[in-house]
Amino acid sequence: MRNKRLLVRSLIIASWAAILFLPFKGIRGAAELFLVIAAGIPVFHFLQRGMVLPKHFRSVVSFLRPFFIPVFLIAALAVPFLAGDYYLDVLIMCGIYILLALGLNVIVGFAGLLNLGFAAFYAIGAYIYGLLNTKLGIGFWPCLPVSAAGTACAGLLVAVPALRLRGDYLAIVTLGFGEILRLVLNNWDSVTNGPNGISGIAPPQLAGISLGNLKYFYYLVLAIVLLSVFVIRRVERSRTGRAWIALRENEIAASSIGINVTRYKLYAFAFGSFWAGIAGILFAAKMRFISPESFTFAESVLILSMVILGGTGNIYGAIAGAFLLVLLPEVLREVQLYRMLILGIGLVLLMIFKPEGLLGKNLRKIRQPVED
Amino acid sequence: MVHILEARDVSKHFGGIGALEDVSFKIRKGAIISIIGPNGAGKTTLFNCLTGIARPDRGAIYFMENEISKLPAHRVTELGIARTFQNIRLFPEMTVIENVMVAQHLRVRYGLLSAIAHNRTFRKKEKDIIEKAFEYVGFVGLENFARTPACNLSYGSQRRLEIARALATEPGLLLLDEPTAGMNAIETMEVMDLIAQIRELGKTIVLIEHDMKLVMGISEWIIVLDHGVKIAEGTAEEVRNDPLVIDAYLGKEAVQ
Ligand SMILES: Nc1ncnc2c1ncn2[C@@H]1O[C@H](COP(=O)(O)OP(=O)(O)OP(=O)(O)O)[C@@H](O)[C@H]1O
Ligand SMILES: [Mg+2]
Numbered sequence: 001m002r003n004k005r006l007l008v009r010s011l012i013i014a015s016w017a018a019i020l021f022l023p024f025k026g027i028r029g030a031a032e033l034f035l036v037i038a039a040g041i042p043v044f045h046f047l048q049r050g051m052v053l054p055k056h057f058r059s060v061v062s063f064l065r066p067f068f069i070p071v072f073l074i075a076a077l078a079v080p081f082l083a084g085d086y087y088l089d090v091l092i093m094c095g096i097y098i099l100l101a102l103g104l105n106v107i108v109g110f111a112g113l114l115n116l117g118f119a120a121f122y123a124i125g126a127y128i129y130g131l132l133n134t135k136l137g138i139g140f141w142p143c144l145p146v147s148a149a150g151t152a153c154a155g156l157l158v159a160v161p162a163l164r165l166r167g168d169y170l171a172i173v174t175l176g177f178g179e180i181l182r183l184v185l186n187n188w189d190s191v192t193n194g195p196n197g198i199s200g201i202a203p204p205q206l207a208g209i210s211l212g213n214l215k216y217f218y219y220l221v222l223a224i225v226l227l228s229v230f231v232i233r234r235v236e237r238s239r240t241g242r243a244w245i246a247l248r249e250n251e252i253a254a255s256s257i258g259i260n261v262t263r264y265k266l267y268a269f270a271f272g273s274f275w276a277g278i279a280g281i282l283f284a285a286k287m288r289f290i291s292p293e294s295f296t297f298a299e300s301v302l303i304l305s306m307v308i309l310g311g312t313g314n315i316y317g318a319i320a321g322a323f324l325l326v327l328l329p330e331v332l333r334e335v336q337l338y339r340m341l342i343l344g345i346g347l348v349l350l351m352i353f354k355p356e357g358l359l360g361k362n363l364r365k366i367r368q369p370v371e372d
Numbered sequence: 373m374v375h376i377l378e379a380r381d382v383s384k385h386f387g388g389i390g391a392l393e394d395v396s397f398k399i400r401k402g403a404i405i406s407i408i409g410p411n412g413a414g415k416t417t418l419f420n421c422l423t424g425i426a427r428p429d430r431g432a433i434y435f436m437e438n439e440i441s442k443l444p445a446h447r448v449t450e451l452g453i454a455r456t457f458q459n460i461r462l463f464p465e466m467t468v469i470e471n472v473m474v475a476q477h478l479r480v481r482y483g484l485l486s487a488i489a490h491n492r493t494f495r496k497k498e499k500d501i502i503e504k505a506f507e508y509v510g511f512v513g514l515e516n517f518a519r520t521p522a523c524n525l526s527y528g529s530q531r532r533l534e535i536a537r538a539l540a541t542e543p544g545l546l547l548l549d550e551p552t553a554g555m556n557a558i559e560t561m562e563v564m565d566l567i568a569q570i571r572e573l574g575k576t577i578v579l580i581e582h583d584m585k586l587v588m589g590i591s592e593w594i595i596v597l598d599h600g601v602k603i604a605e606g607t608a609e610e611v612r613n614d615p616l617v618i619d620a621y622l623g624k625e626a627v628q
Pocket of ligand 2: 415416417458
């Protein structure tokens with residue numbers, strides 16, 4: 001019975017994907033795809049169900065745990081010595097998207113507020129630096145806190161009216177804000193230079209050295225990403241983070257235990273947007289050129305996909321999601337035309353088979369303090 | 373101050389339905405009081421009005437001299453009223469211990485920067501929070517489930533966790549909305565014992581119950597609602613013999 005349902009489901013998905021592919025690859029390609037998916041889904045399913053972790057797996061993992069972070073750090077630090085510019089470039093974009101995904105994860109994952117216009121906050125961070133730098137000649141470092149704080153304030157401003165609304169309405173307001181901001185950036189020629197964007201943005205300087213070099217810039221992004229993970233993790237495991245999650249889980253219960261629901265929603269918006277602002281300034285400093293084209297609705301959707309893909313509410317999930325969605329299109333460059341299609345199919349499949357995301361929720365283990 | 377809570381002419385309408393009609397009563401400090409009444413009598417609506425979850429259309433509610441009927445829920449909790457819900461409202465993805473930790477939100481505070489720096493204030497307060505959480509979880513008998521996600525608990529344990537979470541807000545007045553609903557006889561007895569124990573802590577308790585017999589023994593004062601109207605109040609003995617109550621409430625049961 002269950003197997004039959006599974007079979008029917010995989011046939012439906014396979015034919016759907018095949019029909020989508022038909023115009024691009026012709027009958028033969030579509031048929032191949034159909035076969036692969038129709039056979040692949042059940043196989044994947046049985047593998048997943050039948051896979052029993054080896055007995056000692058847990059002890060091996062807990063033995064290796066202390067080594068994870070050092071190994072990761074050394075690898076991350078070594079990358080510029082091993083990899084060429086192309087890889088550095090891709091990794092820098094990974095870092096920027098990780099910041100975005102982490103920020104959106106605070107809003108969507110922790111506090112449970114849907115935000116469909118997150119790219120707008122990314123844009124605000126980028127434009128604050130772009131304008132301050134090109135018009136007033138202010139450098140990267142003084143602009144960093146200004147971009148972050150300015151974007152956080154923008155988050156608050158959008159949230160104030162939006163918080164009177166719930167669920168779908170909040171999504172629509174944020175979506176509308178994203179579009180309005182893009183239109184403003186496109187049309188306010190005297191300030192933003194419209195669709196032509198702002199060029200000639202300066203790269204950061206540190207102790208007289210320009211960080212415009214990809215290697216240095218990579219380290220800058222790495223440092224900021226590590227800092228953001230550190231800070232967000234600590235906030236998540238504090239009174240504030242718990243209040244957000246309570247809010248997401250049950251708003252009425254949260255208010256009944258004394259959480260000021262409106263205030264914590266605002267905090268979530270501001271704190272999440274803060275990281276988008278930092279991502280924005282990094283993007284502007286890396287590209288040295290920004291235009292409204294980089295901050296479209298599709299961008300918002302991409303960031304949201306990263307959060308959902310990795311598992312909403314899970315910091316490491318958001319990081320994994322950002323990595324995957326930046327790297328996959330690069331890997332799939334060969335099949336340019338279809339990569340969005342393949343990504344889309346992948347996301348749909350994931351939502352069917354693992355709706356909680358790749359990593360799912362991670363429950364924190366809290367130990368009872370020992371008396372001393 | 374003898375009375376911890378006073379409601380004056382509280383009314384609440386939903387469209388044409390009068391869920392509460394000019395309900396007035398006083399609650400003596402340290403007492404266990406029961407509110408009974410048939411389905412749809414307005415009991416839960418009354419709790420919602422008392423806790424800021426619903427706003428009464430008319431009337432006033434005083435809690436320890438404060439007028440609370442216009443306050444938002446979190447302010448009411450801050451003043452010292454906590455509640456449980458008839459249709460359980462836990463934080464399902466959080467573990468048992470986290471459900472109780474988050475409920476200390478108002479009582480143990482520290483700034484965001486302390487949390488980021490993990491400074492001494494943070495470590496000390498966070499340790500306090502965890503210790504207290506384990507105390508409350510132990511108090512309701514869930515110590516073996518501290519790390520279980522709330523959604524994986526049995527129905528009875530979920531109701532207990534709601535009580536632990538409410539206690540963690542350190543209330544003076546505890547409102548329990550049908551705390552034994554859906555429990556078997558043994559579980560019901562245990563929860564009744566737990567309620568008696570909570571009273572020993574010096575808390576005032578208001579209990580909504582469907583089953584009048586259950587609350588007769590434990591409560592010293594009973595308020596009876598029917599169709600949003602307070603039709604009687606008094607000791608168990610008085611209420612049991614009140615003709616209006618027999619008519620509205622016991623009568624129905626006798627017929628069934
Ligand atoms: N949010 C609401 N919207 C509309 N009507 C409501 C709402 N809440 C309660 N009511 C109505 O108000 C009346 C009282 O409901 P309430 O839940 O307070 O009764 P109750 O005494 O708690 O009943 P029960 O014993 O079934 O829990 C009912 O007629 C109910 O349908
Ligand atoms: Mg009720």
